[in-house]
Amino acid sequence: MEAFRIIGGKPLVGTVRVCAAKNAVLPILAACMLLHEPVTLNGCPYLSDVENMLSLLCALGCRTRREGKTIQIDPKGADGCVMPEALSSALRSSIFMLGPVLARNGMADFAYPGGCEIGARPIDLHLQGLRKLGAHIEEKHGRIRCEGKLRGAHIHLDYPSVGATENILMAALCAEGTTVLSNAAREPEVNDLANFLRTCGGRIEGVGTGTLTIHNSVLHGCTYAPVPDRITAGTLLIGAAMTGGRVTVADAVPEHLLALTEKLKEAGCQVLCDESGVTASRTGKLLPISRLETAPFPGFPTDLQAPMTALLTQAVGTSLMQEKVFENRMLHVPELKKLGADITVQGNSAIVSGGRPLYGAEVTAKDLRAGAALCLAGLCAQGETIVKNVRLIDRGYARFEEILKSLGTDIERIERND
Numbered sequence: 001m002e003a004f005r006i007i008g009g010k011p012l013v014g015t016v017r018v019c020a021a022k023n024a025v026l027p028i029l030a031a032c033m034l035l036h037e038p039v040t041l042n043g044c045p046y047l048s049d050v051e052n053m054l055s056l057l058c059a060l061g062c063r064t065r066r067e068g069k070t071i072q073i074d075p076k077g078a079d080g081c082v083m084p085e086a087l088s089s090a091l092r093s094s095i096f097m098l099g100p101v102l103a104r105n106g107m108a109d110f111a112y113p114g115g116c117e118i119g120a121r122p123i124d125l126h127l128q129g130l131r132k133l134g135a136h137i138e139e140k141h142g143r144i145r146c147e148g149k150l151r152g153a154h155i156h157l158d159y160p161s162v163g164a165t166e167n168i169l170m171a172a173l174c175a176e177g178t179t180v181l182s183n184a185a186r187e188p189e190v191n192d193l194a195n196f197l198r199t200c201g202g203r204i205e206g207v208g209t210g211t212l213t214i215h216n217s218v219l220h221g222c223t224y225a226p227v228p229d230r231i232t233a234g235t236l237l238i239g240a241a242m243t244g245g246r247v248t249v250a251d252a253v254p255e256h257l258l259a260l261t262e263k264l265k266e267a268g269c270q271v272l273c274d275e276s277g278v279t280a281s282r283t284g285k286l287l288p289i290s291r292l293e294t295a296p297f298p299g300f301p302t303d304l305q306a307p308m309t310a311l312l313t314q315a316v317g318t319s320l321m322q323e324k325v326f327e328n329r330m331l332h333v334p335e336l337k338k339l340g341a342d343i344t345v346q347g348n349s350a351i352v353s354g355g356r357p358l359y360g361a362e363v364t365a366k367d368l369r370a371g372a373a374l375c376l377a378g379l380c381a382q383g384e385t386i387v388k389n390v391r392l393i394d395r396g397y398a399r400f401e402e403i404l405k406s407l408g409t410d411i412e413r414i415e416r417n418d
Contacts, residue, residue, distance in 0.1 A: 002416065003386050004386070004387040004400075005411065005414050006360075006384070006385045006387065007360075007383070008384075009382065010409050012246075013407060014247060014407045015247070015277075016236060016407065018228050018251060019043055019045035020041070022045060022049055023187075024189040025045070025050055027189070028224070029057060030053070031193060032075050033060065033062070033078055035219050038072060040071070040073075041223075041225070041226060043226065044066075045398035048395050059084050060101065061077045088112065094110065098167060099167040102130065102150070103173070104174065106149065110144045110145075125163075128155075130146060133171055133175050134150050136148045158183070160210065162187050165181065169194065173214055173215075173219065180213050181211065181212045184210055186298070191227075196222075227253065230301075231301065231304060232396075233278065235304065235376070236249055237249065237271075237280035238310075241282045247281075251277060252278040263308070264280055267287050286314050287315055289319045289320075292320065292321050302326055303369050305321065305323055309333070313377065316354060316355035318352065330348070332366065335370070339377050357382060359382050360383030363385065368392050368393060368397075375387055375400065388416060
C-alpha cells in the first residue's frame with residue numbers, strides 16, 4: 001500500500017497549471033458513446049478514474065489511445081450494451097454511460113456504480129429522467145436494465161443533480177423531438193459537457209442557466225480541451241493560505257472559484273485574479289469564518305469542504321462548517337483530530353476551534369477529498385505525517401505529491417506494508 005510522507009513547516013510557493021477537470025473529462029468520455037466519429041481530448045489528467053472510464057469504453061467496443069495528456073477515442077464500433085460489474089464497482093461515474101449507451105444502442109445493462117463512500121448518492125433522478133424520455137427500466141439483482149426508444153419530454157429535477165443533468169442531457173440529444181430540462185445543475189463541468197456536445201453539433205439552448213432545451217441532433221467528432229480542474233486549483237489555493245505561502249494557478253477560471261476566493265478573503269487572505277490566473281497568499285493570521293455551508297454551484301463546492309475544514313483548524317477562533325450536499329462527508333474529522341485539531345461534529349456540521357498547532361501522525365484517507373485535506377494539514381503539522389490509502393487521492397488528483405513538491409514542500413510517495 002502506498003502512502004505520502006510529509007514533513008511540515010514549508011509554505012506552498014510558486015506557479016502551477018492544472019489539468020482538465022476530472023468531473024468534466026469523465027462525462028465527456030461517456031458522451032463519446034453518442035458519436036460515430038473520432039474525438040480528441042486535450043489536457044486529460046492521469047487519474048485512476050479516467051483510466052477506468054477508458055477501460056469501460058473499450059469494453060463497450062470503442063478504440064482508445066493516450067499520448068501524454070491527449071486521449072483519442074474512436075467510437076465507431078461501440079455496440080456493447082452490457083457493462084462489466086468490476087468496472088462499475090470501481091467507478092461512480094460509470095453511471096454516466098447509462099444514457100448514452102441506451103440512446104445509441106436501444107438497450108443498456110449496467111451494474112450499480114461504486115466510488116467514494118461519502119453518502120447515499122441515489123441514482124433515482126437519473127432513472128426518473130430516462131423514464132420520462134420513454135425508457136423502460138428494470139432494477140434486479142444489483143443491475144439496471146434499460147430499453148426503449150427515446151422521445152423528448154419536459155423534465156423537472158427535484159434537486160439540481162449534476163450527474164442526472166448530464167445523463168439526461170446526453171440521452172436527450174438522441175431522443176425524438178425536443179426535451180426541456182428544468183432545475184438543471186449549473187456547475188462548470190455541466191456547462192463544459194454541453195459545450196463539448198455543441199462543438200459536436202448538438203443543439204442545446206440555455207447553457208449556464210437552470211433550464212436546458214435540447215433538440216434531437218446529428219453529432220460528429222471534434223477536438224476539444226475540457227475545462228481546467230477548479231477543485232485541484234481550489235485545493236492548492238487553500239494550501240497556500242493554510243501554510244502562509246503564495247500560489248498562482250495559471251489557468252484557473254476566476255468565475256469557477258468565486259465562492260472559495262470570497263471565503264479566503266473573509267479568512268484574511270489576499271486573492272488576485274488577472275490574466276495570469278488566480279493567486280492566493282497570506283501574510284497575517286488566519287481569521288475564523290462564522291458560517292460556511294456547501295451548496296450546488298454557484299455555492300461553495302462540497303468537494304472543497306474537507307480542505308477548507310483543514311484550513312479552519314489554523315484560523316484563530318471558532319468556525320462553523322456545514323455540509324449540505326452529502327450526508328457522510330465528515331470522514332476527515334477524526335483523522336484531523338489525530339493531528340491535534342479541535343473539531344466537534346454535530347450531525348453534518350463541524351465546529352472548528354482553530355489556532356492550535358498540529359503535530360505529525362499517521363492518518364488514513366477515507367475518501368478522495370478527505371485525503372487531500374489530510375495532506376494540507378500535514379504541510380502545517382510539526383514533524384512527520386504519514387497519509388495512508390493514497391489510492392483514493394489518486395482518483396482525483398493527478399500526481400498530487402509532484403505538484404506539491406514543485407511548490408517547495410517536503411513530500412514523497414512511499415511503500416507501506418500495512
